[in-house]
Amino acid sequence: MENGGILDDLWAYRVGADQYLLVWNASNIEQKLDWLHRWAGSDPDIIIVNTSLDTVMVAVQGPSVHQLKNLESVSHLPHFGFTQTKIGDISVFVSRTGYTGEDGFEVIADAVKALPLWESFMAEGVKPCGLGARDSLRMEAGMMLCGLDMDTSTNPFEAGLGWLVDLGKGDFVGKSALLEIKRQGVKRKLVGFQIDGREIARSGYKVVKDGKEVGEVTSAGPSPTLGINIGFAYVPIELATLGTEIEIVI
Structure with missing residues (x-):
């Protein structure tokens, strides 16, 4: 866009x-x-x-x-x-x-x-x-669904799709905006999570850290292959590291 x-x-x-x-x-x-x-x-x-x-x-x-x-x-x-x-x-x-x-x-x-x-x-x-x-x-394969995990208000860099964007090629729709977004850096990022327990999160559920709302679940559900419940959520960039523990309001 x-x-x-x-x-x-x-x-x-x-x-x-x-x-x-x-x-x-x-x-x-x-x-x-x-x-x-x-x-x-x-x-x-x-x-x-x-x-x-x-x-x-x-x-x-x-x-x-x-x-x-x-x-x-x-x-x-x-x-x-x-x-x-x-x-x-x-x-x-x-x-x-x-x-x-x-x-x-x-x-x-x-x-x-x-x-x-x-x-x-x-x-x-x-x-x-x-x-x-x-x-x-x-x-399970880490594939996002448009309309849930990404939309017209989401840019490729925060969605983990920056590798698909070639800012060095000729002009294209949205190039100027993406150059500026990359220059400033993103403030949030899409991450995958697993739930400790039997509860299943849903799209729109709030993500909490230290008692403060910090993000939102975009997709979630059971993983039969892994035997756990998993999902995606947007969180602040400082929380987007492997092993970070968060809470989801279910």
């Missing part, structure tokens, strides 16, 4: 010499489209097409993903690689990406092919995974 904030995290696939496929979070689609149209302006060479309601994505994730016959033809893809192919008679766009911390693929097809595509994976023994399970996986 112009203020250095984060509109979303997305994949931008160059599918043609002058054509890109943008894959972002499903929430607040209109806000993101408005932003794109605003920056595209009246340039006749820029055409933006929203295919959100015309397409479907099935994310197939896990250590056994390469054993699936449906994905044999794309098992050679490098991480973050993509291609257009077919699963049976269904034309699909496949990328070796995911949001779980596991190896896997994300498969995009026409919406009218959603059911047969889904059934083809179920027939191979793939197990459905709901958003709750997905949320645990992405938190």
